[in-house]
Amino acid sequence: MIIAVAGVKGGAGKTLVATSLAITMGNCRFLDCDVEEPNGHIYLRATRRKRERVAITVPKAKDWLRADLLPAARFCPYHALAVANGSLLVFKELCTGCGGCFMVAPPHSLAAEEHVVGAVWTGDGRGGIEVVTGELVVGSGRAVRVIRAVKGKAKGDRHAVIDCPPGITRPVFEAVRESDRCLLVTEDSPFGLEDLRAGLDGLRLTGARLGVVINRARGPAEGIRTLCAERGVPVLLELPFSREIAEASAGGRPCVDVSPRWADAFSALRERIGADAR
Amino acid sequence: MKIVVTAQGQDLDAMVDPRFGRCQYFLFIDTDSLSCEAQANPGREAGGGAGIQAAQSVVDRGVEAVVTGFMGPNASRVLQASGVKVYGNAAGTVRGALEKLREGKLTLLSGPSVREHFGLQNP
């Protein structure tokens, strides 16, 4: 089973939920797809074993050929190419590695060059959890590529917990895709309701079974519950506003370590999801 | 001299558009005859790489100089590599900017004057 954990916005608490759920499940695989700021490994106390580069193939002109590359430059849907004074200029940060220019340019007029956009770390965390961490090269803008590489490490031998990027953005859909379950973590605040509605309606399209986790609940969270009932999405866990949990999180300690109460709450969550031990 | 001015309208009385990559129109002008031809900027609606697309379209027309307000790094790289001169800090009407150019009062840029996405953030 693959369980993706997303947050309606940054700071909602998705890493807290994802790491504590992974610890509760044990022996699973934690796929950190929050590639701009992956920090699940801290809560899981992971050591790093192996690093693999994530690269895209960008074109490079063989200038000596004097081939006409203007059609290829015009073709590039991302405007990553220009021809100036007969030479090709390649703007690597804009290239998505789609490969189109190689087909449009005269045969063999372009060389392929690797452009590193990120890395994937594999390591071991507590409780037999394999921790896979995606890291995006800042400014490369190729989050989706790195997320795909991280998800490529999922195999049928273990359950997987995916920590998504914050908010509901394009890379989040890549992270959630093909998951069986998606937990959407939301804060209990009146401002979060619109975001939650949009998040639920968007993530529904991924086909994953949705569930909501309410974090920092200060009261009965009626607005959230009504919305979830309307959308037919269960509220699977509710964490109160708690200084203890907040302090533990800030110190890199997972919520389940704070007190048996929260360890029990996460066990209940695991049962409701139906991710039994493997 | 054949030049291009970024403009908000289609004739010499239009205001200069301070953005290069996301300007509304390019006015291709012959500074001797003051003949003027407007072309909508193809880079205007681009998701990314607006400056590059805009610069390529200008370079393809074989102009000697660009007159604009601000220029980002990507467009600047294309224009520099093509040997096109870039005059920045133009404001007011296109006609006024041409006057300033003649008087040598525009700044000749040797590189970008703003960061990427300036045009997106200052619509």
Ligand code: SF4
């Ligand atoms: S690989 Fe695709 S995105 Fe990259 S330069 Fe070629 S056409 Fe453009």
